[in-house]
């Protein structure tokens with residue numbers, strides 16, 4: 449891959465799942481392994497960028513020569529991103545962030561009892577949307593994991609969250625997307641839709657970053 453495409457550029461990437469506590473010993477989460485975000489972090493670093501990786505709990509090793517910030521919950525991920533975003537040129541939201549958290553987290557382990565257990569949830573902050581709404585935002589690339597109508601939903605997110613680019617991920621097939629070593633993406637910008645066919649997450653990260661660089665450079669010249 450082109451070694452100096454991102455020379456002098458700072459890129460912040462979120463990766464992995466978040467965990468939302470249900471009590472001191474339980475949580476809800478999702479199937480994100482962090483592989484896609486970590487592959488992007490590794491490729492961006494090798495392409496010359498200074499990379500900050502804000503990661504939820506994963507079991508894979510971080511790439512070399514990047515700054516890793518480990519977090520657990522969506523709120524922690526939000527706070528870590530916001531603490532570092534001002535100096536970034538590019539933000540890539542690859543994490544599968546929990547949309548909701550428990551309204552009140554019990555301080556003691558919840559005991560088994562007869563009948564139904566009802567839990568109440570409130571919304572987590574939308575990290576990507578918050579970053580894109582900054583007064584001087586970095587270039588933003590979001591992801592959209594969908595099981596159906598992938599392109600239409602992704603396009604909606606691109607416009608609603610005011611992003612520069614979105615990578616739509618069809619997660620309806622089990623051999624691509626979440627947790628797998630391979631993925632396929634449909635990359636959508638205001639004027640273009642480009643399909644990146646199934647490949648290893650690292651190979652895909654390189655192709656995605658090349659597209660991002662084209663779009664980023666065109667943006668800088670405007």
Ligand code: PMT
Nearest residue numbers: 480481482483484541543544545574575576591593626627
């Ligand atoms: O980690 P892997 O196993 O390799 O799998 C990769 C992946 C499938 C998780 C990844 O490619 C992917 O698609 N990530 C986004 C998953 C997702 O949660 O999408 P979403 O449609 O819910 O969110 C849309 C965008 O908003 C994403 O960029 C997400 O990071 C961001 N978001 C969402 C909610 C929130 N509270 N804050 C956010 O920043």
